[in-house]
Amino acid sequence: xxxxxxxxxxxxxxxxxxxxxxxxxxxxxxxxxxxxxxxxxxxxxxxxxxxxxxxxxxxxxxxxxxxxxxxxxxxxxxxxxxxxxxxxxxxxxxxxxxxxxxxxxxxxxxxxxxxxxxxxxxxxxxxxxxxxxxxxxxxxxxxxxxxxxxxxxxxxxxxxxxxxxxxxxxxxxxxxxxxxxxxxxxxxxxxxxxxxxxxxxxxxxxxxxxxxxxxxxxxxxxxxxxxxxxxxxxxxxxxxxxxxxxxxxxxxxxxxxxxxxxxxxxx
Numbered sequence: 001x002x003x004x005x006x007x008x009x010x011x012x013x014x015x016x017x018x019x020x021x022x023x024x025x026x027x028x029x030x031x032x033x034x035x036x037x038x039x040x041x042x043x044x045x046x047x048x049x050x051x052x053x054x055x056x057x058x059x060x061x062x063x064x065x066x067x068x069x070x071x072x073x074x075x076x077x078x079x080x081x082x083x084x085x086x087x088x089x090x091x092x093x094x095x096x097x098x099x100x101x102x103x104x105x106x107x108x109x110x111x112x113x114x115x116x117x118x119x120x121x122x123x124x125x126x127x128x129x130x131x132x133x134x135x136x137x138x139x140x141x142x143x144x145x146x147x148x149x150x151x152x153x154x155x156x157x158x159x160x161x162x163x164x165x166x167x168x169x170x171x172x173x174x175x176x177x178x179x180x181x182x183x184x185x186x187x188x189x190x191x192x193x194x195x196x197x198x199x200x201x202x203x204x205x206x207x208x209x210x211x212x213x214x215x216x217x218x219x220x221x222x223x224x225x226x227x228x229x230x231x232x233x234x235x236x237x238x239x240x241x242x243x244x245x246x247x248x249x250x251x252x253x254x255x256x257x258x259x260x261x262x263x264x265x266x267x
Contacts, residue, residue, distance in 0.1 A: 037200070047193070051191045059090055067094050075166065075173045075174070077102070078116075079236075080115040080225055081234065082213050082224050085222040086176070086213055087205065091174070100126075100127045101166050102129060103131070103166070107237035107238050108238070109227060111225055111226050112235060147240055158237075173194070173201055174204065178206055179206055179207060231244075
């Protein structure tokens, strides 16, 4: 399997841009033990104490702390769902130089690309794009519609491996996961060591409810993915996402027929 590619462009299907991969002496995923955590002044701090302080902070404060501590080696993951709209706004307000990326599986909804472009236009930012092998290559290697037969393998190719490449030059990444998303995320801390990728991870919206998210979006008139208005509380790839239906959990529409709730990026 070939490595992931980084394209710092905005448009889907645009001409390939020569990758300029960020170099790092450590390979993501190998460093299972936490690295020393230093504050913005370079002093070593206790990560347990820092995590406890961040639990008490609001999202804006947590993001501002991460920018002071890790920038420019801080990377914001964006999926162009409703939480991404909030995090992009908070990060941009704290620092217009904040860096954002997304994983393009080549199976995203058109509405997702439209939301990406709307956010890029509003904030004047470029979302770095990471992707894996092409769909044609995947079919040639593993057969047609791998997402139906082996969804974990498909997510590994189209999400996890590109994610490793995306994070290869970072010390901390930021995600939009929340405790209310699912049972598997109910215990998510706001800050901690990500053993899967070998760096620090911040979840600034971990304690936010849906009401919190929508209030922020509406109060600040943020662009958001229109699929949320069409019954999609959680949005992934076209072939694996559907509206969950009334009374079901938000992520019940993700891999609905596969007894699967996570793609492998968050444990």
